[in-house]
Amino acid sequence: MKALVLHKPNAPKEVLPTLKPSSLLTLEEIERPSPKPDEVLIRVHAAALNRRDVWICAGKYSKIQYPAVLGSDGCGIVVEVGSPDHSHWIGKEVVFNPSINWGDNPKAQGRDYQILGMPSQGTLAEYITLRVHNIALTPTHLTHEQAAAFPLAFLTAYRAVITQANVLAGDTVLITGIGGGVALACFQITQAIGAHVYVTTGSDDKLLRAAELGAKGGANYHTSDWDSILQFASGGFDTIIDSAGGSDFNKLMGIAKPGGTIVSYGATMGTVPEFNLHRLFWKQLRIIGATMGTDEDFTKMIEFVELHKIIPVIDSVFSFEEAGAAFDKMNESGQFGKIVVKIG
16 A cells, blocks of 8 residues: 655754655555454545644654654545454444543543554555544545544644633633644634634734634734733633743733633643743633543544534645645645645
């Protein structure tokens, strides 16, 4: 079968972030996997990229194993099963739960937790084997490209918005970094709940696109007083969903309402310097982490997407032969929505 393979690079680790991901990836023939008794074999229709894919290419991920077939998002059709007990899955259109071995504690993942695509074979291949536990029927209102685009982003977003923050109708919510797949999933989920949603981004064009999707307001975080702009427009936020961290995190605590909640699911801007602990306790804020989600989160997320007929925002679709260019586009961080690769 064909797969997009990342081999161990010859360049020093410190040089990897300066290289185009496409220079490290090759489309080649590898052995097709066979399903174990608790698995099914799936012919992949489409896969979607996530930020972790380009981080792995850049060597910014722990315990990278080479060669690697990346990709955590995808959809396909079941063509073979490892046990007759699962024969009813043959011919079914499915999406992939990228959260593997969460563990027994619903509050946090266990030591054996993995995300599909590292170290296990990912979705950027013509075939993939997955445990029956990690597939679900594809929502019928979605195309192959749309189905491939939503599992990881919406799982992460569902846990952040609903499981951790418990956002309710009428709440005022800020989502930072709009344009990325998870941020847009958070946006669509909070809108479906009936919250009033505001956004930040580093691009005025993305602010306009967010407004077209129904954002109540927003600010460009390259503007020095972006927090004051949002405070004036909103009156403060019941919930803030953040993926950046960095020095602006203290500003987020400033525009959170007393008793408000901040959920962090990423740290693209690094650690928080001179963390304002006084603001945290005086305003009685709740700061909660969120990473991926449990199997229950995934099941409830699928039900939510189906109930509200949510269609994920797609930035662009590439052919399998153009997958390297898809990685380069993700690496440039200019997308608004998910980047999808059509496979079969």
